[in-house]
Amino acid sequence: MAKWDSINTENYVGIDISDFSIKEAVKRYSKSRYKFHAIFLTGDAFKTPVPKLLTGFEDQVPPDYQFDTVSMQFCLHYAFESEETIRSLLENVSKSLKVGGMFIGTIPSSDFIKWKFEKLQPDELKWGNSIYSVEFPKKTIVDGSFVPTYGNTYTYFLVDAVDNVPEFVVPFETI
Numbered sequence: 001m002a003k004w005d006s007i008n009t010e011n012y013v014g015i016d017i018s019d020f021s022i023k024e025a026v027k028r029y030s031k032s033r034y035k036f037h038a039i040f041l042t043g044d045a046f047k048t049p050v051p052k053l054l055t056g057f058e059d060q061v062p063p064d065y066q067f068d069t070v071s072m073q074f075c076l077h078y079a080f081e082s083e084e085t086i087r088s089l090l091e092n093v094s095k096s097l098k099v100g101g102m103f104i105g106t107i108p109s110s111d112f113i114k115w116k117f118e119k120l121q122p123d124e125l126k127w128g129n130s131i132y133s134v135e136f137p138k139k140t141i142v143d144g145s146f147v148p149t150y151g152n153t154y155t156y157f158l159v160d161a162v163d164n165v166p167e168f169v170v171p172f173e174t175i
Contacts, residue, residue, distance in 0.1 A: 001029060001034055015045050017042065017044050046089045049095075067101065069101060073105075081151055107170045125139070132156070154169065
C-alpha cells in the first residue's frame with residue numbers, strides 16, 4: 001500500500017479470496033496515514049464479475065467499474081486451474097480496465113520452474129531448501145512443454161507465509 005500511496009493513488013480497491021488477507025490489509029491500512037481512500041473485500045474475482053463483488057460500494061467506485069490500473073501480484077497463477085477459470089478472470093480484468101489503462105501482474109516463472117524441474121533426478125518431484133519448497137505430484141513436462149496446459153498442479157511452501165498450498169503452472173506462452 002505504501003507503493004500505491006507514493007504514486008498519489010486516490011482510490012484503491014483490494015479484492016482477495018482469503019478473508020485472512022483482507023483482514024490483514026484492513027489492519028495495515030487503518031494503522032497507516034495513507035492519503036488514498038480504500039475498499040477491501042473478500043471475494044472470488046476468478047469466477048464472479050467485479051460489479052457483483054462491489055455490490056454495496058457503488059457510491060465509492062467509478063460508475064462504469066473501470067479503473068486506471070489492475071494489479072495482480074502472485075495470484076494470477078491460481079486461476080490456471082482450468083481454461084474456464086482463467087478466461088473468466090481475464091474477462092474481469094479487461095472489463096475493469098479503462099482503455100489505455102495498465103495491467104500489472106506477477107506470476108512464478110514457468111521457464112524457471114521448467115528449468116528446475118528438468119534438473120531433477122528421474123525419481124525426484126521436489127526441490128527447495130529450509131525456506132521454501134516446490135513439489136509436483138508427477139512428471140508433467142512432455143517434449144519441453146507442461147502437460148496439461150491448465151490444472152498443472154504443484155504444492156508450494158514458504159516459511160511463515162505459505163503452507164503447502166496447491167498452485168498451478170502458468171505456461172508464459174499461453175498467457
